[in-house]
Amino acid sequence: MSATPLLELRGIDKSFGPVQVLRNVDFAVYPGEVTALVGDNGAGKSTLVKCISGIYPTDGGQFFFEGQPVTVNGPRDAAGLGIEVVYQDLALCDNLDIVQNMFLGREKRNGIVLDEATMEQLAGETLAGLSVRTVKSLRQHVSSLSGGQRQTVAIAKAVLWNSKLVILDEPTAALGVAQTAQVLELVRRLADRGLAVVLISHNMNDVFAVSDRIAALYLGRMAAQVKASEINHSQIVELITAGRSGDLGLPPENGAENGAEQAVTVTPGAPQ
Amino acid sequence: MSAPTTSPAPQQTIAAPTRTVGEHVRDYVARLRGGDLGALPAILGLLVLCTVFSIVRPAFFSAGNFANLFTQGAAVTLIAMGLVFVLLLGEIDLSAGFASGVCAAVLAVLVTLQGLPWYVALLAAIATGTLIGFVLGFLVAKIGIPSFVVTLAAFLAFQGIVLLLIKGGTNISVRDEALVAIANRNLPTALGWALAAVGVGGYAAVQLLRHRNRSRRGLATDPTGVVLFRIAAVAVIAGVAVYILNLERSINTLISSLKGVPIVVPIIVALLVVWTFVLQRTAYGRHVYAVGGNKEAARRAGINVDRIRISVFVICSSMAAVGGIVAASRGNSVDANTGGSNVLLYAVGAAVIGGTSLFGGKGRVLDAILGGAVVAVIDNGMGLMDASSGVKFTVTGSVLLLAAGVDALSRRRAAATGNR
Ligand SMILES: Nc1ncnc2c1ncn2[C@@H]1O[C@H](COP(=O)(O)OP(=O)(O)OP(=O)(O)O)[C@@H](O)[C@H]1O
Ligand SMILES: [Mg+2]
Numbered sequence: 187m188s189a190t191p192l193l194e195l196r197g198i199d200k201s202f203g204p205v206q207v208l209r210n211v212d213f214a215v216y217p218g219e220v221t222a223l224v225g226d227n228g229a230g231k232s233t234l235v236k237c238i239s240g241i242y243p244t245d246g247g248q249f250f251f252e253g254q255p256v257t258v259n260g261p262r263d264a265a266g267l268g269i270e271v272v273y274q275d276l277a278l279c280d281n282l283d284i285v286q287n288m289f290l291g292r293e294k295r296n297g298i299v300l301d302e303a304t305m306e307q308l309a310g311e312t313l314a315g316l317s318v319r320t321v322k323s324l325r326q327h328v329s330s331l332s333g334g335q336r337q338t339v340a341i342a343k344a345v346l347w348n349s350k351l352v353i354l355d356e357p358t359a360a361l362g363v364a365q366t367a368q369v370l371e372l373v374r375r376l377a378d379r380g381l382a383v384v385l386i387s388h389n390m391n392d393v394f395a396v397s398d399r400i401a402a403l404y405l406g407r408m409a410a411q412v413k414a415s416e417i418n419h420s421q422i423v424e425l426i427t428a429g430r431s432g433d434l435g436l437p438p439e440n441g442a443e444n445g446a447e448q449a450v451t452v453t454p455g456a457p458q
Numbered sequence: 459m460s461a462p463t464t465s466p467a468p469q470q471t472i473a474a475p476t477r478t479v480g481e482h483v484r485d486y487v488a489r490l491r492g493g494d495l496g497a498l499p500a501i502l503g504l505l506v507l508c509t510v511f512s513i514v515r516p517a518f519f520s521a522g523n524f525a526n527l528f529t530q531g532a533a534v535t536l537i538a539m540g541l542v543f544v545l546l547l548g549e550i551d552l553s554a555g556f557a558s559g560v561c562a563a564v565l566a567v568l569v570t571l572q573g574l575p576w577y578v579a580l581l582a583a584i585a586t587g588t589l590i591g592f593v594l595g596f597l598v599a600k601i602g603i604p605s606f607v608v609t610l611a612a613f614l615a616f617q618g619i620v621l622l623l624i625k626g627g628t629n630i631s632v633r634d635e636a637l638v639a640i641a642n643r644n645l646p647t648a649l650g651w652a653l654a655a656v657g658v659g660g661y662a663a664v665q666l667l668r669h670r671n672r673s674r675r676g677l678a679t680d681p682t683g684v685v686l687f688r689i690a691a692v693a694v695i696a697g698v699a700v701y702i703l704n705l706e707r708s709i710n711t712l713i714s715s716l717k718g719v720p721i722v723v724p725i726i727v728a729l730l731v732v733w734t735f736v737l738q739r740t741a742y743g744r745h746v747y748a749v750g751g752n753k754e755a756a757r758r759a760g761i762n763v764d765r766i767r768i769s770v771f772v773i774c775s776s777m778a779a780v781g782g783i784v785a786a787s788r789g790n791s792v793d794a795n796t797g798g799s800n801v802l803l804y805a806v807g808a809a810v811i812g813g814t815s816l817f818g819g820k821g822r823v824l825d826a827i828l829g830g831a832v833v834a835v836i837d838n839g840m841g842l843m844d845a846s847s848g849v850k851f852t853v854t855g856s857v858l859l860l861a862a863g864v865d866a867l868s869r870r871r872a873a874a875t876g877n878r
Contacts, residue, residue, distance in 0.1 A: 191646060211629060274790040277755035279748045279755050279756065279757070281751035282751060290759040291761050292760070298741075299740065300744065303677060306677050325678065440849075
């Protein structure tokens with residue numbers, strides 16, 4: 187699709203104390219595309235997302251947004267660039283309704299008075315724009331919504347702010363078949379509207395169903411980032427589990443396996 | 459899988475813009491069945507209690523006793539109004555009763571012993587409440603001590619501070635006419651009517667403007683009939699109350715005339731309007747509900763959770779100060795028991811009986827007034843029946859337990875029906 191990435195990360199390093207979680211990670215996200223971010227448990231996906239959204243500071247590397255170098259020092263900087271994250275545990279208030287949740291912390295006001303009418307209208311338009319028709323009333327409490335509907339509200343909340351990049355951390359992990367399909371359709375529609383979408387998932391069927399590009403993290407390194415059409419199911423599984431597949435992926439290490447090298451770094455006192 | 463690009467459809471209707479009265483009633487019934495009882499238990503309880511007491515003790519239903527209810531229940535209701543904010547966060551303030559005592563003592567010391575003007579003493583008392591609330595909130599939010607423990611400690615300490623302020627067992631009288639007037643004097647009858655008219659007119663204007671604004675924008679509105687019914691209900695309640703309070707209550711009118719709305723009533727109504735506005739119509743109020751509902755979600759939404767937590771204790775203790783001032787005014791004095799004994803439990807009971815949840819996230823300032831009315835009616839009616847303090851405490855305790863039970867059960871029911 188388009189040539190310049192919306193967001194490009196180059197050489198990101200991130201350590202927690204002695205444990206290096208991300209090493210020299212390159213990652214590019216394109217507008218109008220769904221980029222799947224895959225990798226085994228503990229590969230560093232969530233950490234990478236939190237570096238992008240400004241929750242964690244990075245130890246090294248560069249950020250480019252729309253081709254320009256930028257620095258992200260906190261969640262507010264990320265939101266200012268148009269980056270919104272839908273966290274796995276949603277973060278909705280059960281005792282508030284859909285509109286109140288979508289505008290939480292960024293309420294529209296007239297003077298000091300909340301402008302409920304405008305917020306309700308904007309929320310309605312956003313949901314309608316995403317072709318969401320399953321909620322009965324915008325004034326329903328979130329507590330009365332199904333898991334898929336909640337996910338929808340969380341995603342709508344993220345696109346409400348003219349965001350350019352929406353990152354979803356395992357949005358379908360807790361959903362049934364029908365609701366998963368509903369959310370994936372929504373993810374696809376976001377990209378079709380020109381947004382850049384990053385989808386984290388452990389489900390390869392979901393990944394192949396909606397994504398244009400797939401990025402595989404292996405033990406904190408970016409094993410490969412390829413077009414979804416140029417790779418098949420078993421290659422992806424190999425990238426996730428071994429970090430390489432044929433000529434794709436990380437170059438073979440001389441002698442010691444990558445994993446063993448990591449173990450040495452983690453417990454420096456006890457090598458063989 | 460990629461669908462054709464969908465341009466944002468213009469104003470797809472998610473809710474039918476206009477609902478009929480029938481649908482509105484059905485929605486309400488569905489909410490009740492789903493465990494969202496709102497103010498219904500308090501209103502039903504009030505009706506039952508009033509009926510029973512009127513039958514057993516006809517004196518209960520006199521104009522004089524009606525006025526008594528307001529002045530007797532005022533202090534507890536004011537404290538309960540502040541407690542609603544703390545309860546909304548799922549916290550508790552056990553020291554609100556004695557905080558009101560400390561503030562009342564400050565008032566009495568300044569106005570009677572120091573001879574300062576009444577308004578200086580009044581402001582100092584409220585400022586004391588604000589300071590107390592800030593300290594409590596700081597200990598809870600910044601240091602991280604559970605509010606139960608902080609305010610239990612404060613409960614004890616404030617009891618001591620009251621004793622220190624009034625120098626042991628004595629009491630300090632409050633004779634300043636302006637302060638005594640708050641809980642003991644009445645508005646001229648004409649002013650009572652005028653204030654009621656302004657209040658009802660203002661309520662009608664707000665409701666109708668909102669209705670027009672929303673329907674003009676094509677948003678879902680309550681049926682016009684329901685809006686008009688609400689306005690009519692408020693008008694009738696205000697009209698009947700002012701009418702009864704304006705009846706002559708003096709036994710011998712030749713000696714003195716006693717009629718009019720007690721001054722404390724418009725004070726409570728004004729505070730009700732202000733705090734309801736703050737909770738329902740400002741971003742701050744929205745954030746209070748959000749923190750009470752899901753603290754982590756509020757934090758991620760960029761809300762300063764600590765500031766909200768401190769602020770509710772500030773509001774609570776400041777309202778306790780107002781309650782203390784009213785109590786001092788009503789008793790014409792401050793002693794070691796001002797704000798003590800059952801005041802706190804009555805106040806917590808008032809909020810919970812009115813429908814404010816002890817689990818946080820659910821409640822209104824109006825709840826404190828409805829619940830305060832229930833507590834005042836029980837106290838007053840049992841007094842008329844010459845019930846001993848023992849019986850009074852037992853009954854009020856049972857009612858509080860009943861209300862907390864209703865709260866817990868409706869919450870469970872709501873969880874079962876997916877409403878919470
Ligand atoms: N705050 C932290 N402090 C120390 N180590 C951390 C911290 N957060 C993550 N890690 C470590 O970083 C590594 C990557 O974690 P991360 O949560 O990014 O994995 P993930 O790819 O999201 O895994 P999953 O699929 O299980 O969600 C893990 O080994 C984890 O133990
Ligand atoms: Mg993760």
